[in-house]
Amino acid sequence: MKLAFIILSHKNPAQLCRLLNRLQHPLIDCYVHLDAKSDINEWQAAMNLPQVYFIEKRVNVTWAGYGTIQAALNGIEFIENSGNQYGFIHLISAQDYPLTTMNVFHDFFNARAGQQFLDLLPARTLQQMMPKITSYHFEDLRLPGKYRITAWIKKLLPKRKHPLNMEVHGGSLWWSLTQECAAWCFHFIKDHPELERFYKYTWGGDEFIFQTVIMNGPFKSTVQNNYQRYIDWSEGHAHPKTFTMSDLPGILQSGKLLARKFDMSKTPELLDRIDAAADKG
Template sequence: MHNISSKSIGFILLTHTKPLQIYRLINKLNMLFNYPVIVCHHDFSKCDLSVETLPKNVLLVRPYIQTEWGGFSIVEATVQAIELMYKSSDAPDWFVLLSGADYPIKPARQILDDLSSNPYDAYIQYEQITYKTYKSNLIPSMLWLKNSYERYCTKSFVFNYSKKTYAKFNLEICLEHPLLTKAFLPFSKKLTCFSGSQWFCANRKAAEYIIDFHNNKNAITLHYSKIEKFSDESYFQTILANASHLKLKNDRRRYIDWSDGGSHPKILLMEDLPNLLASSAHFARKFDIDIDSKILDELDMITS
């Protein structure tokens, strides 16, 4: 067993709603990990947060970014939070990216032992997005790979025609094949597109690489900044999975239940507790204290 202090851990919180649940998560992290560095990007345009009552170990990203669900603003907020964390004098060995709807489901010692005893620089879900996959027949649960190709690897052009004597009409042309999109996209055989869950954890080496990469304002950053939706589910995957000096584990260490279908995961209830405990994940989402707070009470007893 590794000593609990052998690796330090910090937390980046992306929050925008339910202040009481945010305070509860912060208090839980402080109890479990003995007041770690916590950097919070809170979108004050969505709801207020009483800053005066936050513990001293919580740093707020200022000025905050007005975030949009699935937008590049989420990427910007995340990078700014990582930067703030690694500028601090007690920057941790590892950071975990969480939302306000996340909660730990394993004891601190187990989480830290997992991170300390493995050779990885990041735990992140990443799948390569290819034209071959896009054109193949996939099982329904893997259709997101097709959606990812459409989002990140195609190029559309819209032509507007308008004459006084004729009705207005638009013509949209969408290029799909890599030979046709090559001139317009930053991807190549050497730098390929990856996609996966937005939530991940990484060490200092990976964090510093993300910061440097993002601040260089390269073609990848420019490309994703122009994508209207879900750039947060491909940007970090593409950066890290193409970095040959980093060792990744294709596992986000997050329990998320998509069985309800739709664009949001299932709200976790007491009935889900056995599945949470059987999981190898460190954290789970989504919880909602207004729908079921008892499951959080149970997790408090189990993880303390």
């Protein structure tokens, strides 16, 4: 079984290279989406690595906007058009890092063919997040007074209803899906443009769209609510914690296959220690 990674990247070319080198394996290909705001000339070292492909359709990714969703969809489409066949496609960012060797990583998924690994929020937590999609948001637009206008619109307009009468589900953007499931998501969203129209005016729609489409579709019964990522939200911010050396014990004891997020420019020794622990087994 071959595996593919879709990697969303926008900064730190050296860190992307380190990640790509760590992911090197005869049965693993990597597909990089580089934010359209980034200068492609700064990423030549990554482009020259074996089994690495840069996704041709690049989009401008705005935090909490629709661009992240489109970048992921562009990655799935690029893989489909390549004709390559994979058992799983893993969506990660360039600030993620594996906590195992690629042999261990490959063996884990090889033994779990046909399953989908998603993050699914419990009902109470999901309910608290619903204003992100029931109210209008304009994260992709650059308008003077945008947030003041948004506040007025929230007061004037009724709550938005999800198209297609779908039950809403949510969780982390990052997932590991079979190629069949990922391709089904791509074509379903493409064939229902009302979904794109709806999610373009949500806040952080990437936290809802894949979970909602999958849990209302034919792959629901194959979903495992364990996306195999270690992410620390303990600081209470909209962004997860960027790991430091003090987080190493928790990372190594997490039992997960991947973790985020890292900043190699600040703590390169942290990745060295993770590699050493993984290689030691």
